[in-house]
Amino acid sequence: MTFLGNTNQLCEHRLASWALLHSVMIIFLLYLMETFQHLSSLNGYVIFLLLATISKGSACEPPSSPLCFRQDEDKDVYICEWDFNTTETEVTFDFYFNDSSEIASKYKIGDIKENHIELGEERLIVTLRVDMWVEARAGKSICTSPIWSGILQHTVKxxxxxxxxxxxxxxxxxxxxxxxxxxxxxxxxxxxxxxxxxxxxxxxxxxxxxxxxxxxxxxxxxxxxxxxxxxxxxxxxxxxxxxxxxxxxxxxPAEFEKPPLVRSTTTLLNGTQQVNLTWERMPQAAVIRGVTYIVDVTQPCKKKSHNTKQNSYTVYVSYSAANITVIARNAAGLSPPAVVHVPAASAPDLKTCDKTMLDKKLKNKTCLEFYELQDADLIPERVWCLTSKNRTNKRKEINNYSGSTCSVSITDMKNYTRYLYFEHKIHDGKPQTGKMCLYYKKEGVPSKEPQNFLTVSDTHDSADLTWKQISYEHLHGFLTHYKLCTVKINSQSKPPECINISASATKHHLKDLTPATKYNVTLAGVTQTGEGPVAMQSFTTLREKPFNVWISFGLLLGFFLFSIFCTVVLKRIKIKLFPPVPKPVMPDFSLRPPESEDMWERKEEVHEVTLHKLVPEQKPVSEATVLKGEWDDEAGQQVEKDGCCSGESDDESSSLASGDDTLRKADLKNLEQVETELAMLIYRNGLVFDVKSELL
Structure with a gap:
């Protein structure tokens, strides 16, 4: 405490000395200004600036108290730092510290170029209370910081x-x-x-x-x-x-609450499945510091991860099934995974494997894969993988995408179980499937008969058979065909008639059977090993019935009546569409031949012909029909010649008149008959037109 008091007194004395010096300089400046009043104003101003500059350069702003600390409780290196503001370019610091013992010891570390220093605990007093301060020298000025007191070992920052x-x-x-x-x-x-x-x-x-x-x-x-x-x-x-x-x-960033909404399209390319993935952008608050999408592709023989910052990605997988997960990652964590399942490429013409590479030495980047099939949809239950690196009889299980196991031991494969066989390789950095077929480690006969075997006989000489195929788990081998046998129950001495039906068939039509006969039918699946259990059914054909004559006669009569009806309807339609054209009825008039050939040279004239009904009480001449035509003119001319120009006697005229009367009566009768059929006939240019009687 004595040393601390002495140190404080020393600092106070120094500060008092600087203050006293500064006051003396200001008083001296004022004295000089009063003394040299008689000098010119310019010289006085210059002297004032010089003295002011000297006064200003003699003082500086003191640095802050130094802080010495460790950055960890286990470290033995102390960092001492302080703040200092100055415009000087060359500044040096002297670091002072002393202990608090009865005999004060002052230590100095000088010529420090920075406002901090690292010191080992061997150069400091860390277990005792110490006082520390810093002196800064900026140009000709010296500034001293306040004193910091404490135990350095207890100070941690x-x-x-x-x-x-x-x-x-x-x-x-x-x-x-x-x-x-x-x-x-x-x-x-x-x-x-x-x-x-x-x-x-x-x-x-x-x-x-x-x-x-x-x-x-x-x-x-x-x-x-x-x-x-x-x-x-x-x-x-x-x-x-x-x-x-x-x-x-x-x-x-904000948390990803939902997985990315992923859409995928798959394209088959020469043994490779190209899967194009696209997804929507995540919320803006979640991608404020950027987002990375992790695309994991998992297949039994291969597992690979891809990173992208885009909203789309294209991956290539083999023909076997694959799982693709897309996860969004930002600085705050991961989103829930979006899972895209790519099923195994379906081949409609899957055949039996003729040969495999099980007995051959596998090359690098070659993988054999066996899927244990659960049903016809090619859903794998377990997977066996074999590569050039892990080919061994020692069992090794690898978790695959479906949670099942991928074993490399072919000896663990089951007998009588169907597998989907793949041969994969890497071509141009892409997985490619070279072969895909169905495989049995060992074949046997079916363990079950065809299910739902039914027979239906609706006729006297045929029957229909239907059934369901045997499931894969009961086939125990490749089904080559079905064996169908039929036998009459009444004739047991005859051997059954058997035929082979395609392995893909599920129905069959029996024909040429005997009417009113009972049959037994058996159906069994056949593999390369042999014939499996049979399914049996019985049915009876119907009796043959004679042909019903009355029914056939009724059908014939109905056809005849229908044909007559159609004929009548067609004729009526024809009459409506094409009405018949009436033929003109011309009365037979006996005309005298012309006496002169000049009469034939006249041209034909066409006039309208009008028929009027005759009244018997009137004179024949007035009641006669006036015919306007060529023959009327000729008759008139003939009468005119006979009556006026000829020299015949009155007797001849009277006889001629009596003959004319007889002729006119006959003509009138004919005209009355024509009137009953035609009201009016118009004759023009050789055509006859019917005019209604209302116009008369």
Whole structure:
């Protein structure tokens, strides 16, 4: 304590000396200004600036008190640091410390170029209370910092948290960083969404030690929102614990609540399945610091992982089944996986394996694969894999995509079990399937008969048979055909008639059977090893019935009536569409031949012909029909010649008149008959047109 008091007195004396010197210089400056008043103003101003500059350069701002600490309780190196503000380019520091013993010992470390220094504990006094200060020399000025007192061994200042890992646990944010000892942490955080920054919130909490990391949990946050976080820490074990510097600001993205929505399309390319994957973008708050998509491809013979930052990816797999998982990863964690199952490529013409590579030496990048089939849909139950690297009889199980096992021991394969055989190789960096066929390690006869064997006989000479195929697990070999046998029950002495039916058939039609006869039918599946159990059914054909004459006669009569009806209908339709054209009815008039040939030279004239009904009481001449035509003109001319121009007597005229009367009566009778059939006839250009009687 005596040394500390002496040191404080020394510092006070130095500060008082600097203050006294500064005051003296100011008083001296004022005295000079009063003394040299008689000098010119310019010379006085220059002297004033010179003295002011000297006064200003003689003082500086003192540095802060030095802090010496360890960055860990186990370290023996101390870091001493202080702050100093100056515009000088060349600044040196002298670091002083002394102990608190009765005989004060002053230690100095000089010519320090930086405002910090690292010292081993052997160069310091760490177990006793010490006083420390710093002198800064900037140009011609010397500045002394305040004194710091304390025990260095008790002073610890942790490094700021680095490499902070963040993850979401429901609505709680988990923060962790590397450090050895538990500490008290101060966490500042604020929302960071769409680049909108809010005010900081502060929480003080203790960390939990899970070596080599410290963890703390910030509760009651919004996991679908991005945050900014910064942390500082201090020791909870040291007597004098100093806060560390603040960590860099960490942006915490939101949590992935849903897996990526993945769509896939598969294309077969010469033994390879090209799978094109696309998925939608994740929420903006979750990808604020970037996102990486992990595409894992799992096949029994191969497992590979791919990383991409795009929203699409193309992978290549062999013809065997594969599982593809897509996971989004950001700084806060992983999304739930999106699983895409790629089934084994279906081949419609799968055949029996004629030869395999089981007895051959496998080359590099070659893999044999055997799928144990559960049913006809090629769903594998177990998988056996064989490569050039793991070809051994020692059993080795590998977890594959379906949770089952992939064994390399071919001796573990079962007898009488169907397998789907693949031969894979790597071509141009892509998996390629060279062969795909069905394989039996050992064949046998079917263990079951065809199921649901049914017979139906609806006629007197035939029957229909139906059944279901034998399931793969009961075939015990490749089915070559079905054996169908029929035998009459009444004639047991005759051997059954047997035929072979295709292995893919599920129905058959029996024909040429005997009417009213009972039959026994058996059906059995046949493999290369032999014939399996048989399925048996019985049926009886119907009796043959004579042909019904009355039914046939009724059908014939119905056909005849139907044909007559159709004929009548067709005729009526024809009459409606094409009505008949009426023929003109011309009365037979006997006309006198013309006496002169000049009459024939006249051209034909066409006139309308009108028929009027005659009234008997009137004179024949007036009641006669006036015919306007060529023959009327000629008759008129003949009468005119006879009556006027000829020299005949009256007797001849009277006889001619009586003959004409007889002729006219006959003509009138004919005209009355025509009137009853035609009301009016129009004769023009050789055509006859019917005009209705209402016009008369």
């Amino acid at each position: 942790y490094e700021p948290p680095q490499n902070i890992n963040v993850s979401w646990l429901r609505n709680n944010l988990s923060l962790s960083w590397e450090t050895k000892y538990p500490s008290l942490a101060e966490v500042w955080f604020r929302k960071y969404q769409n680049h909108e920054k809010e005010s900081w919130e502060k929480r003080l909490m203790n960390t939990t030690n899970e070596a080599p990391k410290q963890k703390l949990l910030v509760v009651n946050l919004l996991k679908n929102t991005a945050y900014q976080v910064q942390i500082r820490q201090r020791s909870i074990q040291a007597a004098t614990a100093l806060w560390s510097n603040w960590s860099p600001v960490v942006i915490v």
